[in-house]
Amino acid sequence: MLKMINVSKKIDGRQVLENVNITLEPGMISGIVGRNGVGKSTLLRTLAGILDPDEGEVTFNEINIHQKPEVKQKLTYVPDSTEILKTYNVKEIVKLYDAIYEDFDVMYFYSLMDRFKLPKNRKLRTYSKGMKALFLMILSFSTKADFIILDEPTNGLDPIVKRNILQFIIEEVSERQLSVLISTHHLEEVEKIADVLIMMKDGQIESTTSIEDAKSSFRKVQAVYKHSLPEKIANLNNVTILSQTGRVYTLMIKGNIEETMKEMQQEQPLLLEELPMTLEDIFISSLGGESHVS
Amino acid sequence: MFHKALWMRNQKLAAPAVWAVYLSLFFFLPFSFFGRAQSLQTQAEKFNDTQLNFTFHGVEIALFLTLILVGFASLLLGQERTTHSADLTFSLPFKRKDIFLSKWMFGVVHITTGLLVNLLLCMLIIRFTILHEIADASFLLHFMALVIPYSIAIFTFSLFIGTIAGSIVSQFILSLIFLFFPIGFFSLIGTFLMYHGIELDMMYDVNGRFNSFGDFISIATLPVPIFEFAYYTDVVTEIDGSVMDYTRMPDYLVLLSPLLYFAVTFPLGILFFSRTKNENNGRLLVFEKGKGFFSIGVVVCFALAFGMAGGGIFGSYDQPSLLGYYFSAAIGAVLSYFVLRKIMNIRLGLSK
Numbered sequence: 065m066l067k068m069i070n071v072s073k074k075i076d077g078r079q080v081l082e083n084v085n086i087t088l089e090p091g092m093i094s095g096i097v098g099r100n101g102v103g104k105s106t107l108l109r110t111l112a113g114i115l116d117p118d119e120g121e122v123t124f125n126e127i128n129i130h131q132k133p134e135v136k137q138k139l140t141y142v143p144d145s146t147e148i149l150k151t152y153n154v155k156e157i158v159k160l161y162d163a164i165y166e167d168f169d170v171m172y173f174y175s176l177m178d179r180f181k182l183p184k185n186r187k188l189r190t191y192s193k194g195m196k197a198l199f200l201m202i203l204s205f206s207t208k209a210d211f212i213i214l215d216e217p218t219n220g221l222d223p224i225v226k227r228n229i230l231q232f233i234i235e236e237v238s239e240r241q242l243s244v245l246i247s248t249h250h251l252e253e254v255e256k257i258a259d260v261l262i263m264m265k266d267g268q269i270e271s272t273t274s275i276e277d278a279k280s281s282f283r284k285v286q287a288v289y290k291h292s293l294p295e296k297i298a299n300l301n302n303v304t305i306l307s308q309t310g311r312v313y314t315l316m317i318k319g320n321i322e323e324t325m326k327e328m329q330q331e332q333p334l335l336l337e338e339l340p341m342t343l344e345d346i347f348i349s350s351l352g353g354e355s356h357v358s
Numbered sequence: 359m360f361h362k363a364l365w366m367r368n369q370k371l372a373a374p375a376v377w378a379v380y381l382s383l384f385f386f387l388p389f390s391f392f393g394r395a396q397s398l399q400t401q402a403e404k405f406n407d408t409q410l411n412f413t414f415h416g417v418e419i420a421l422f423l424t425l426i427l428v429g430f431a432s433l434l435l436g437q438e439r440t441t442h443s444a445d446l447t448f449s450l451p452f453k454r455k456d457i458f459l460s461k462w463m464f465g466v467v468h469i470t471t472g473l474l475v476n477l478l479l480c481m482l483i484i485r486f487t488i489l490h491e492i493a494d495a496s497f498l499l500h501f502m503a504l505v506i507p508y509s510i511a512i513f514t515f516s517l518f519i520g521t522i523a524g525s526i527v528s529q530f531i532l533s534l535i536f537l538f539f540p541i542g543f544f545s546l547i548g549t550f551l552m553y554h555g556i557e558l559d560m561m562y563d564v565n566g567r568f569n570s571f572g573d574f575i576s577i578a579t580l581p582v583p584i585f586e587f588a589y590y591t592d593v594v595t596e597i598d599g600s601v602m603d604y605t606r607m608p609d610y611l612v613l614l615s616p617l618l619y620f621a622v623t624f625p626l627g628i629l630f631f632s633r634t635k636n637e638n639n640g641r642l643l644v645f646e647k648g649k650g651f652f653s654i655g656v657v658v659c660f661a662l663a664f665g666m667a668g669g670g671i672f673g674s675y676d677q678p679s680l681l682g683y684y685f686s687a688a689i690g691a692v693l694s695y696f697v698l699r700k701i702m703n704i705r706l707g708l709s710k
Contacts, residue, residue: 075637106637112449114636136451148443151370160370163363164450 065089066111066139066211066243071120073106080106081117082267088260090210091241093233095254097343098264099351104247105144107264108215111245112141124211137166140209144216146196150189157188157203165207173206180228193220198229205236214246218253230257251343261343265351275343282346283317287328288335297328304349314339316349361452364460371437372464375430379472382426386419388479395487402488409592412493416501416587424581427469427509428516428533434461435520436529439639448636458521458631462624465513470506477502497589497605504608508584511616511623512537515580518623521630522648524641540578544571546662553669553683577615583608640705649702656698657691664690 066088073081080103088094098104109115111122113129113136121128127135149157154177162168177184180198188196197220204212218226234257236242248254254261254275261278263270273281284306287293293313297303302324306314312335317324328336369376398410438444447457477498484495516533523529535542548571551557576582588606630645638644643652668686669679 109445109636112445114445114448116633116635133453134451136449139451141445141449143442143445143449145442145445147441148446156370160363160366163361163366 065125066245067123068107068111069120069123071107071110071117071122073110073115073118075106080267081110084120084267084269086262086269086272088211088243088245090243091237092259093237093244093246093257094260094262095258096245096247096262096264097249097251097254097347097351098270102264102351103267104264105215108141108213108245108247112136112139112213114141138210139213140165140204140207140211141213142200142204142215142217144219146193146200146220149200150196151187153187154184161203161207165209167208169206169208172208173202176202176206176232179232180225194222194225197221198225201229205232210241211243212245214244216248217246218248218250226253233257251347255343263347263350270350278343278346279341281319281321282341282349283321283325284339284341284345285315285317285325285328286335286337286339287313287315287333289313289331289333294331297331300324300327306345306349316345318349360463361456361460363450364452364457365464367447368434368461368464372430372433375426375433376468378426379430379468380476382422383419383472383476384479386422387476388483390418391480391483391489392487395483395489398492399488410488410492411590411592412489413591414497414501414589416505416583417585419505420581420584423505423509423584424512424537425534427513428530428537430465430469431513431516431520431533432526432530434465435517436523436526439523439636439644440525440527442639444636444639448634454632454634455628458517458628462514462517462627465517466510469509469513473502473506473509477505493589493591494603497607500605500607501587501589503610504587504613505584507613507616507620508580511619512580514620514627515623518627518630521627521634522644524638524644528642537580540575541582543659544575546659546666549666549669550662553665553680577612580616580619583612583615642702642704653695653698653702657694660694661687661691664693 066086068084068086071081071084072079084107086107096104096107106115110117111129113122113133116130122130124135124139129135129139152160158170158173161173162170174184180202182191182195182199182202188199191199197217201214201217204214218229221229230253233244233246237244246254246258258275260272261275262272271278287297288311290311292311293305293308297315298305302318302320304316304318306316308314325336394412398412402410438447448454450457481495481498484490484493484498515537516529519533519536520529523532586606586608589604590606591603635644635646638646643649665683665687668689669683671682671686
């Protein structure tokens with residue numbers, strides 16, 4: 065079990081992480097989402113022991129990973145940079161990882177290389193960006209780690225490889241109680257494979273819920289009233305206006321759904337219907353804020 | 359403590375520096391010795407020349423060796439910070455202390471081996487060539503006793519600078535600046551005091567007894583005693599019965615200098631590396647807390663340097679201008695303050 069307990073971190077005088085608490089159970093895929101600059105990479109790098117927390121601690125199976133980094137034999141991190149190891153060729157990397165990780169499975173690694181049709185006799189720098197990302201992921205899974213942290217893993221991958229790799233992650237997790245934490249902007253991926261959704265906002269964990277719970281605590285509706293949206297509805301704390309075209313409003317209701325729907329009905333709408341909802345809608349309504357990218 | 363994987367990683371990181379150590383030492387030592395032996399042989403055979411002489415100065419290899427040692431340390435440590443591969447290294451299941459020690463050990467093994475092998479080859483060349491007739495190879499043992507501890511100290515010092523510098527460029531530049539810092543800084547202080555009526559004895563002679571301020575600062579400047587090593591032999595005087603064979607070896611007391619440098623920078627290097635702030639990789643400095651102290655130091659040094667240069671311009675040789683000194687110092691301080699503010703937050707890194 066990987067735990068982040070009351071972790072805070074300042075960078076350049078800015079509070080990037082504030083009192084972050086996360087518990088990641090074995091056999092789960094967790095997706096971490098949040099806007100740019102919200103602290104996702106800092107969180108992942110702190111979990112991997114690259115950055116030190118100013119306060120709090122990170123434990124893996126109850127052992128502090130900063131004090132006893134040896135426990136990271138079973139915890140690997142795949143950064144979003146594909147530039148690492150680029151001067152190595154495949155054989156050199158296999159030798160290196162075999163020397164680092166006690167349980168590194170060379171046969172398994174080569175079988176994955178075959179499965180994803182990656183060339184074996186080349187330097188990593190000759191790989192395309194997508195190939196490098198895929199390669200680093202294969203390498204990480206071949207260490208037989210119990211916990212794998214993936215920072216933007218599908219960046220640069222074409223849709224077919226992306227689908228294969230997501231399928232592969234699901235297989236690995238279901239086969240050997242592996243735990244995976246993925247940071248990504250591709251919400252449809254999280255929706256497809258994650259069990260747990262972690263939303264980050266302003267360096268804090270906004271919510272940690274299962275995808276089903278997340279979806280059931282939101283409802284997306286389209287409403288049309290005779291005039292504009294009644295003030296009573298617009299002023300509700302749990303209602304966010306996603307878009308407005310004339311008198312047609314697309315609204316997101318967060319929590320207290322049935323009661324809110326009743327109130328909306330009481331205002332005699334011309335139209336009030338539920339719309340299919342994606343994770344993106346939840347993301348925008350929960351974490352959207354201002355439209356600028358920070 | 360020793361991890362094969364870290365050794366392999368260091369090998370990959372610093373391969374160019376390893377080659378540079380072995381090849382440059384080979385060219386500067388045995389290759390050069392053999393070349394000189396060949397030309398002396400020709401000189402003796404063709405011209406029946408009795409005026410054969412052979413000299414060896416530490417300065418012939420010291421400057422280049424210093425650059426290579428600093429480059430070696432920078433490739434091992436600063437390079438990772440610049441190329442984002444520090445993230446990989448720090449995510450591995452190794453203690454930070456072990457990562458630092460593996461880098462240090464890797465460098466020390468190659469530097470010591472390179473020096474030992476090449477100096478040994480030089481001894482063999484002296485033994486089996488015409489040099490045997492004019493030179494005594496034992497001077498190389500003295501040189502070895504000097505150059506090995508100094509090289510290890512320079513490398514350790516540069517690795518230590520790498521624990522506070524945020525990139526390969528800043529590690530390389532700051533290492534060179536701080537290696538020669540004592541001689542530079544005390545010259546600036548000496549000039550400052552001179553303008554205020556206090557004279558310091560800036561002359562130095564590391565080969566004699568240490569009794570001047572200049573002696574102290576030259577010993578405190580790591581590479582200087584290697585520069586001072588010299589061996590000279592001249593066969594002409596042997597005809598008169600008096601052998602001219604002279605080794606200028608700094609007093610063994612100077613070996614305290616690398617020892618002290620090592621005793622301070624090695625444990626501090628381990629400490630700082632263990633507490634490194636990877637979020638500042640690519641910047642001039644890794645630690646936020648040291649920025650203020652560093653900035654004050656840089657501004658003071660630039661003020662003193664500008665004062666030294668400007669005071670001379672405004673005054674005459676025997677009557678330096680104190681007003682000119684302070685005027686130039688103020689310009690130096692203001693300029694350096696603004697330039698430093700600009701470069702302090704620049705992130706030198708390769709794209710992801």
